[in-house]
Amino acid sequence: MSKKTKLEAKNLNAFYGDFHALKDINIAMEEKNVTAFIGPSGCGKSTFLRTFNRMNDYIDGFRTEGEILMDNRDIYNKDIRVDELRKEVGMVFQKPNPFPKTIFENVVYGLRIQGIKKKDVLEEAAEHSLKQAALWDEVKDKLHKSALALSGGQQQRLCIARALAISPSVLLMDEPASALDPISTAKIEELIYKLKHDYTIVIVTHNMQQAGRVSDNTAFFYMGELVEYNKTKTMFTSPKDDRTQNYITGRFG
Numbered sequence: 001m002s003k004k005t006k007l008e009a010k011n012l013n014a015f016y017g018d019f020h021a022l023k024d025i026n027i028a029m030e031e032k033n034v035t036a037f038i039g040p041s042g043c044g045k046s047t048f049l050r051t052f053n054r055m056n057d058y059i060d061g062f063r064t065e066g067e068i069l070m071d072n073r074d075i076y077n078k079d080i081r082v083d084e085l086r087k088e089v090g091m092v093f094q095k096p097n098p099f100p101k102t103i104f105e106n107v108v109y110g111l112r113i114q115g116i117k118k119k120d121v122l123e124e125a126a127e128h129s130l131k132q133a134a135l136w137d138e139v140k141d142k143l144h145k146s147a148l149a150l151s152g153g154q155q156q157r158l159c160i161a162r163a164l165a166i167s168p169s170v171l172l173m174d175e176p177a178s179a180l181d182p183i184s185t186a187k188i189e190e191l192i193y194k195l196k197h198d199y200t201i202v203i204v205t206h207n208m209q210q211a212g213r214v215s216d217n218t219a220f221f222y223m224g225e226l227v228e229y230n231k232t233k234t235m236f237t238s239p240k241d242d243r244t245q246n247y248i249t250g251r252f253g
């Protein structure tokens with residue numbers, strides 16, 4: 001049985017000034033599943049990912065045409081509050097970016113911004129999010145030490161815990177493991193596999209094996225177009241388009 005659609009783009013075009021970065025994208029992504037975005041550098045993967053939390057809004061000259069829907073609501077509608085949207089849509093970046101604060105303060109950062117002050121509520125949320133991010137056991141005895149003293153892989157799991165603490169339903173991940181060693185990468189991949197039971201995950205990756213391991217569905221982008229979108233297994237075993245075939249077999253990219 002196919003799952004409910006969580007995120008959708010309909011006839012989406014996106015521009016940086018005169019540059020046409022996304023061309024007529026149509027896609028429906030399933031709830032509580034992992035969708036991987038793949039494609040050569042500059043094809044628009046990150047631009048597309050960032051439309052789902054409206055992060056491109058900060059870029060001068062950026063504009064979209066068409067629709068981006070979450071739970072069937074157009075997130076670019078003028079009635080949408082971007083701060084509310086960002087509570088629903090967490091994001092993790094390529095390079096771990098913890099704040100120069102304690103581990104605890106990193107995790108509860110978003111909750112403090114929401115005005116939550118009760119110590120027991122914050123403590124419970126921190127423990128829950130760190131457990132979800134598979135970091136609790138490694139940090140439970142040093143919650144009030146600096147996050148910057150953690151390893152890169154731990155910092156990235158901390159950033160995932162920080163994103164989860166505000167209880168989003170969607171997690172956007174822009175090459176979350178590309179700056180990490182193989183063991184930390186494996187941990188992040190395991191984590192993604194677990195988290196998809198509760199979250200809708202979209203991950204940009206340059207690593208074909210990683211897309212194959214973690215994602216249910218894969219979207220291949222090329223020069224701003226969505227060339228092919230299918231179940232990951234099908235895409236990797238019998239791609240329909242020559243460009244997909246060439247990319248996944250390493251002939252370009």
Ligand SMILES: Nc1ncnc2c1ncn2[C@@H]1O[C@H](COP(=O)(O)OP(=O)(O)OP(=O)(O)O)[C@@H](O)[C@H]1O
Nearest residue numbers: 016019021039040041042043044045046047048059
């Ligand atoms: N802030 C910006 N201003 C102008 N052009 C931009 C901006 N950000 C991205 N672009 C352009 O939009 C296109 C898509 O970029 P994007 O970063 O989305 O690609 P990508 O597929 O994520 O690439 P990579 O895999 O290298 O991260 C590129 O041609 C890029 O130069």
